[in-house]
């Protein structure tokens with residue numbers, strides 16, 4: 001490698017290290033081969049919300065599916081569609097009460113491709129300031145005018161919709177349902193009223209709510225009884241489903257339009273059959289998992305109440321994703337490390353994932369844990385952190 005390039009990369013890494021923003025890859029707690037104290041470990045660092053990543057019924061169905069072959073070796077429109085792909089999409093459309101569904105290899109690819117297929121350079125996207133990176137990147141790729149409204153601020157949303165519809169014919173409103181780094185909820189009813197008032201299309205990213213919310217796990221829009229008013233819903237297979245990939249559901253015409261225009265669908269190899277089989281198996285379990293959802297909601301409520309009563313700032317979380325605001329990058333890393341040494345695994349979330357000065361611990365709860373486990377976590381937190389958020393060892 002040319003020395004100038006290496007020096008430049010090294011300088012960028014140094015700058016990140018100086019600000020405690022450097023990232024490095026290590027084997028995650030959930031994926032260590034030998035876990036000596038597995039029964040004493042509490043892993044709140046993944047998105048395995050229902051604990052399905054170790055579900056043996058799903059594993060068996062994945063294993064059985066290899067009789068259908070390994071990879072599909074082609075994109076969906078060029079030889080990479082099996083009956084299982086079609087069956088899964090039909091089941092998912094039915095699950096969400098929509099006409100049609102399209103699957104993708106990841107949520108990132110779905111957001112990138114679908115959003116940039118829906119709008120172009122003469123259009124506008126109106127997007128919550130805390131929307132996921134894939135939505136921000138989709139807005140850039142689309143070349144549409146990007147209006148970002150203050151997080152969950154309906155007045156600011158209305159003023160941005162007003163400005164956007166005055167200048168652009170097609171306006172797309174995009175929001176997460178449960179926000180991935182804050183755990184707070186989008187006010188869907190108000191947003192639907194506004195999107196109707198301004199004639200916008202509403203795209204809702206339910207990555208963190210499908211499986212977890214709704215009577216059968218259909219998501220937050222279904223729980224609030226407004227799924228029919230959302231034009232396009234995105235969900236990922238990598239979180240509560242505990243497999244990998246994603247899908248969108250919508251009406252038939254919109255999905256046909258995407259089949260013809262969505263570049264991350266058209267120009268990418270389709271998901272392997274074992275992956276599709278895993279998603280199908282997981283979907284069936286999710287539908288039947290009311291008890292797991294109830295457990296998760298119960299422990300999440302317990303944890304939120306206990307953290308608030310201790311004086312921690314949990315950033316308006318109203319879900320199973322619970323941040324503890326720390327602010328400082330190095331303190332966040334230090335608390336995460338100390339918790340890990342005590343068998344409690346959480347993520348330290350730093351910029352650019354979250355705004356500068358708002359580094360936090362992110363606890364993503366899972367139905368496999370109960371209130372006793374949460375007590376253990378709270379005891380460790382008590383030993384390490386003093387509210388509002390001073391690290392005791394700092």
Ligand SMILES: Cc1ncc(COP(=O)(O)O)c(C=O)c1O
Nearest residue numbers: 106107108132176180207236238
């Ligand atoms: C809100 C949101 N949308 C989309 C994605 C991307 O999904 P995937 O991990 O399947 O690429 C994520 C992933 O973390 C997410 O949090």
